[in-house]
Amino acid sequence: MSGALGFTEFDERDGTPAFMTGMDQLDRLLITEKVPVPGRPLHAMRRIAMARKIEMVIGGSRQSATSVAVSRWYAERYGDRLKVDFSPGRAVILVRGDPLILKLPLIVGEWDGVADVTKLLPGLTQPMFASLSEGEMQDVVSALPWMQQRFAALEVLASSIRANLEAAIMQMTSQSPHFGESHWASLQFAEKTMKRFLRSKGRTPSRTHDLTALLRSCESAGLPRGMQPILKMIQCDAGVRYSEDVTLDAALAAHHASIDLTAYVAQHLVDKSSSNTVIDDQDLADLVLSMSFGIESSHNGNLLYAFAMADNSIRRLLFSSQHCNWLHREIAGSIAKGRHKDDRLLFTSGRDIRNAPPRHPLKLFYTHMPKFGPEDYKATDIIQVKSVKASDESRYLVLEIEGVRNETARLIIWSELVAPLLETIGNGLAEGRVGGLFA
Structure with missing residues (x-):
């Protein structure tokens, strides 16, 4: 033999x-x-x-x-x-604005949270590590646990699906990066995972790249609601593959959001009891993601506010200066009592909000900020506010609105967005005074 x-x-x-x-x-x-x-x-x-x-x-x-x-x-x-690579996966984070690959460690048993970041970020040299600020170090430390949790769920996905994740990483970090290709690979990663979920439920997914339509199909097949807000970070046109205009920021946001979405979907491929939704049992239609305001004299001294909601809708509310002044006082008093922390302070001392998890309220705030145009002032769904009530919950500020035509609206605002809301109202009052709309 x-x-x-x-x-x-x-x-x-x-x-x-x-x-x-x-x-x-x-x-x-x-x-x-x-x-x-x-x-x-x-x-x-x-x-x-x-x-x-x-x-x-x-x-x-x-x-x-x-x-x-x-x-x-x-x-x-x-x-x-x-050599056998036991790492559960890789992802990109920014270190001083440069995209570096975070290689997740294999953890067996309980983890005390201690890790050698120079081994997790192969491109991070010892001299550069020594020069990082505390805020920059915190970016790495805070990214690790949420990535670790999500990659544990991604293990059930086929290598043919995870290949899109690797493509997104490569196109962002190679010596000749193409951020459009990376963005498209992230969309493909999310799209194929949702189609895998639909097939597991005996459904035939439609031939589409529309993530909103796919997510709605998944939700109708049993996926708990809650992921709609991050789709805007991932959705793109197939033409991005040939575009040189896609930025690193856009590619990175799509990369992080696709990991979050696919892990959520993959978790429900095997764990039907867990829901882990963005806002627990609250209604997505009432949850505020972002806000902006506009001023036009035809609205008789009122401020028109647009609120981007978590169900992908826009609510337009017309506030008088009296309502704005009252809200400003109420919210300022609530913040003064320590009810709602201003998370923006975390990102003014060396932290990079681009490394924050996709569902961080401030990340969603900047992603979904409405832009005003002539059509907003002509909209037929504007509610002119007659009365407003504010109440503090453990994690939210809740506004109960009544309109002059007996319409009602409910706004649930994350604690992390209460300070931006206060600033938005203050800016609206200041611009209204300058514009002569009210005294």
Whole structure:
């Protein structure tokens, strides 16, 4: 049987041409069988042991000469390619504005939260690490746990789907990056994962790149609601693949949001009991993502506010100066009592909001900020406010609105957005005074 291998124990010991040729042929056979490089030494030893009908010790003090010779041959042939990568995945974060790959560690058992960031970020040299500010270090530290949690869910996805994640990373971090290609790969990652979910429910997904339509189909098939707000970060036209206008910021936002979305969908492929929605049991239609205001004299001294809601709608409310002044006093008093922290302070001392999780209220705030145009002032769904009530909840500020035509509206505003709301109202009052709309 040894002859069938093309070499003998003596050839192995002396490293003769017969051994070298025979190992090359055996390795080619393993290649045709699609055995990954790290697994080939063990497969080769197994083939040799079966051919010779012997037992082979592959480690320890009694390691056989054949296993030593095979291991040496593979080490010389493949070098570092033999190393097994146990990392659950990779993602991109910014370090001083540069995209670096965060390589997640394999964690077994409980984790105390301590990690060597220079090993997690291969592009982070020791001198650069020493020069990072506390805020920059916090970006890495805070990114690790939420990435770790999401990649644990991504393990159920096929490699053909996760290949899009790797493509997004490569297109962002290569020496010749193409951020449009990266953005498109992130969309494909999200799209294919949702279509995988639909097939698992016996549904045939439509041939579309419209993530909103796909998410609605997933929700009708049993996926708990809550992910609509981050779709705007991922959705793009196929033309981005050929565009040079896509920015690193847009590609990074799509990358992070696609990881968050796909992990959420993948989690519900295997864990039907967990919902983990963005706002628990609150109604998405009432949750405010962002806001802006406009001033026009035709509105008789009122400020027109547009609120971007979590269900992808826009609510337009017309506030008088009296309502704005009252709200400004109420909200300022609530903040003064410590009811709502201003998270913007985190990102004015070295932190980079681009590294924040996609569902961070401030990230959604800047992503969904409405832009005013002539059509907003002509809209037929404007509610002119007659009365407003404000109440503090544990994580939200809730505004109950009544309109002059008996319409009602409810606005749920994350604690992290209460300070931006106060600033928006203050800016509206200041511009209204300058414009002469009210005293």
